[in-house]
Amino acid sequence: xxxxxxxxxxxxxxxxxxxxxxxxxxxxxxxxxxxxxxxxxxxxxxxxxxxxxxxxxxxxxxxxxxxxxxxxxxxxxxxxxxxxxxxxxxxxxxxxxxxxxxxxxxxxxxxxxxxxxxxxxxxxxxxxxxxxxxxxxxxxxxxxxxxxxxxxxxxxxxxxxxxxxxxxxxxxxxxxxxxxxxxxxxxxxxxxxxxxxxxxxxxxxxxxxxxxxxxxxxxxxxxxxxxxxxxxxxxxxxx
Amino acid sequence: xxxxxxxxxxxxxxxxxxxxxxxxxxxxxxxxxxxxxxxxxxxxxxxxxxxxxxxxxxxxxxxxxxxxxxxxxxxxxxxxxxxxxxxxxxxxxxxxxxxxxxxxxxxxxxxxxxxxxxxxxxxxxxxxxxxxxxxxxxxxxxxxxxxxxxxxxxxxxxxxxxxxxxxxxxxxxxxxxxxxxxxxxxxxxxxxxxxxxxxxxxxxxxxxxxxxxxxxxxxxxxxxxxxxxxxxxxxxxxx
DNA sequence: CGCCAGGTTGATTTCGCTCAAGCAATGTGG
DNA sequence: CCACATTGCTTGAGCGAAATCAACCTGGCG
Numbered sequence: 001x002x003x004x005x006x007x008x009x010x011x012x013x014x015x016x017x018x019x020x021x022x023x024x025x026x027x028x029x030x031x032x033x034x035x036x037x038x039x040x041x042x043x044x045x046x047x048x049x050x051x052x053x054x055x056x057x058x059x060x061x062x063x064x065x066x067x068x069x070x071x072x073x074x075x076x077x078x079x080x081x082x083x084x085x086x087x088x089x090x091x092x093x094x095x096x097x098x099x100x101x102x103x104x105x106x107x108x109x110x111x112x113x114x115x116x117x118x119x120x121x122x123x124x125x126x127x128x129x130x131x132x133x134x135x136x137x138x139x140x141x142x143x144x145x146x147x148x149x150x151x152x153x154x155x156x157x158x159x160x161x162x163x164x165x166x167x168x169x170x171x172x173x174x175x176x177x178x179x180x181x182x183x184x185x186x187x188x189x190x191x192x193x194x195x196x197x198x199x200x201x202x203x204x205x206x207x208x209x210x211x212x213x214x215x216x217x218x219x220x221x222x223x224x225x226x227x228x229x230x231x232x233x234x235x236x237x238x239x
Numbered sequence: 240x241x242x243x244x245x246x247x248x249x250x251x252x253x254x255x256x257x258x259x260x261x262x263x264x265x266x267x268x269x270x271x272x273x274x275x276x277x278x279x280x281x282x283x284x285x286x287x288x289x290x291x292x293x294x295x296x297x298x299x300x301x302x303x304x305x306x307x308x309x310x311x312x313x314x315x316x317x318x319x320x321x322x323x324x325x326x327x328x329x330x331x332x333x334x335x336x337x338x339x340x341x342x343x344x345x346x347x348x349x350x351x352x353x354x355x356x357x358x359x360x361x362x363x364x365x366x367x368x369x370x371x372x373x374x375x376x377x378x379x380x381x382x383x384x385x386x387x388x389x390x391x392x393x394x395x396x397x398x399x400x401x402x403x404x405x406x407x408x409x410x411x412x413x414x415x416x417x418x419x420x421x422x423x424x425x426x427x428x429x430x431x432x433x434x435x436x437x438x439x440x441x442x443x444x445x446x447x448x449x450x451x452x453x454x455x456x457x458x459x460x461x462x463x464x465x466x467x468x469x470x471x472x473x474x475x476x477x478x
Numbered sequence: 479c480g481c482c483a484g485g486t487t488g489a490t491t492t493c494g495c496t497c498a499a500g501c502a503a504t505g506t507g508g
Numbered sequence: 509c510c511a512c513a514t515t516g517c518t519t520g521a522g523c524g525a526a527a528t529c530a531a532c533c534t535g536g537c538g
Contacts, residue, residue: 072387074395082387097373098380126369133372134336140379141337147386148321148342152313154393155439159526192485200394205526207486398494431517444494446518 012036013115018088022062023139026131038121044108050091052105057095059118063087066112067189072104081194084109086173093136094143096122109189154200160209161238162199167219167226168234182231188224251275252354257327261301262378265370277360283347289330292344296334298357302326305351306428311343320433323348325412332375333382335361348428393439399448400477401438406458406465407473421470427463 013036019025024035041064044050050061053073068085082104085091095102096119126133154162176186188195196206213219218234220227228234252275258264263274280303283289289300292312307324321343324330334341335358365372393401415425427434435445452458457473459466467473 072391074391076395080391094380094383097376098384099377103384126373130366130369130372133369133376137336137372137376137379138338140376140383141333141339144333144379144383144386145337145342147383147390148311151386151390151393151439152311152319154390156313156315200390202527203485204487204528208526211486441495442517443496443519447494450518 013039016064018062018064021088023090023093023132023135024062026135027125027129031125031129031132034121035117035125038125039115039117041113041115044112044114046108046110046112048108050106050108050114051102053102055102055105057092057100057102057119059116059122060093060096061091061106062115062117063089063091064113064115066114067109068112068114069107069109069190069194070104071107078197079105080197080200081190082198084170084173084189090139094140097136097140157238159199159201159205160213162201163195163206163209163213164234164238166195166198167228168231171226171228171231178231181229183227183229184231185225185227188226252278255303257301257303260327262329262332262371262374263301265374266364266368270364270368270371273360274356274364277364278354278356280352280354283351283353285347285349285351287347289345289347289353290341292341294341296331296339296341296358298355298361299332299335300330300345301354301356302328302330303352303354305353306348307351307353308346308348308429308433309343310346317436318344319436319439320429321437323409323412323428329378333379336375336379396477398438398440398444399452401440402434402445402448402452403473403477405434405437406467407470410465410467417470420468422466422468423470424464424466427465 013019013024013032019032024032027035039062044066050068051057053071063085065087068089068091070082070085070091071079072082074080085106091106091114092102126136153165157165170188171184171186174186174189176184178184190198192206193203196203199206201209210219210221214221217229218237220229252258252263252271258271263271266274278301283305289307290296292310302324304326307328307330309321309324309330310318311321313319324345330345330353331341365375392404396404409427410423410425413425413428415423417423429437431445432442435442438445440448449458449460453460456468457476459468
């Protein structure tokens with residue numbers, strides 16, 4: 001079952017348990033007060049769209065609780081799931097900084113609480129705090145490296161290796177603890193189709209790849225429940 | 240033949256004909272003076288390395304004249320050509336801003352004049368001019384979009400479509416005028432191997448793809464000389 | 479109950495990679 | 509100046525991973 005509610009909002013950004021991991025940790029106390037005055041919060045229900053490709057970008061969103069899927073339509077009109085955003089992640093900063101419209105769409109995958117920081121407030125904060133801009137810059141630089149690496153790998157690696165990569169990222173994002181035997185179990189937050197699109201493959205190929213890996217005991221799927229007996233074994237095959 | 244010399248350097252950054260297209264256009268007159276005090280220039284001969292993957296990043300380079308290839312080694316030890324840098328482009332800003340070592344290598348593909356702005360000077364300028372940081376931020380955001388688009392396309396598109404894309408980018412960078420019939424002719428600045436790596440393919444596949452397109456009259460290759468009878472026809476097939 | 483979307487499975491095809499050989503241009507040493 | 513390696517490019521043959529096409533479940537849901 002999908003979670004249908006989210007924890008109560010903290011009274012203030014000071015109390016936000018994710019702030020230390022966000023760009024906003026670069027702000028001074030005074031600046032956090034200003035941030036807080038500007039932000040507004042909203043809860044999105046599972047499946048609810050947050051913004052669409054091509055929408056004008058009026059500010060950025062901060063994921064406080066829940067899960068968000070970031071998508072992009074391909075040339076054939078299909079929707080490719082690019083990545084998930086989890087609490088502490090900032091959405092839409094790229095379009096904001098480039099001063100362009102959104103080139104992706106975002107959608108709540110579960111009940112999700114988002115803070116919204118509108119354009120004007122963010123612009124002021126950026127002008128005032130060079131450190132904040134630097135944090136965004138580092139974020140962008142790091143995303144860029146990730147994407148470039150993915151690009152290199154996508155040509156050379158098999159669908160199976162890409163699946164392993166994505167599964168490892170997902171279990172990281174789901175924050176599942178490792179069990180005593182070095183394995184993990186968690187629930188996939190997405191459909192097979194979306195998973196297939198994440199590894200730039202087709203549902204049929206994904207299905208066969210999973211089946212194959214199950215036959216080898218590398219992994220076990222039951223619906224959206226995933227069990228990985230040994231993380232190390234998976235890490236080995238993509239070394 | 241490869242060009243063996245480059246035009247004389249302008250006396251000052253004020254006279255640099257590319258400044259309006261670079262991040263430095265965000266600087267005030269005073270700041271340009273500071274920039275100029277800090278920069279140093281050097282000519283690199285064709286084939287000369289500029290920096291290597293893993294080198295510490297001590298500043299950024301500004302391409303004033305010539306052509307630079309940006310590469311990355313893949314897991315098998317081969318070198319993939321990621322992109323070309325032409326006059327007005329800034330090299331190494333990503334590693335600099337992220338405070339990391341270079342994750343790519345750069346090499347002059349022709350005689351090239353580069354300005355170097357060392358870390359300390361750049362840091363001062365960035366601290367002083369938020370606008371400069373913002374420009375770099377926009378640059379990073381735009382690069383990120385490009386790379387993500389490439390990633391999407393690399394899965395969905397054929398080697399042929401990717402070749403067409405790269406050829407169109409190259410002719411853009413080479414600044415070749417369109418002839419009266421809507422076609423262009425220019426000299427490839429890179430080898431077949433590099434071209435193959437740019438389209439994430441193999442030399443054999445590139446060779447066959449070129450041959451096929453020649454048979455259809457879409458393109459004509461003679462060594463490194465390329466002739467495209469109709470740009471529109473190429474644009475059509477990747478629409 | 480029928481319908482439909484999501485998922486699985488099987489059969490077939492295709493694109494691009496690998497392996498292998500040949501060839502032209504360039505360089506090197508005797 | 510010639511014999512020869514070397515390097516970059518092309519060509520052919522065969523193979524394999526994944527896409528495509530098509531059928532067929534399954535579980536909601538009106």
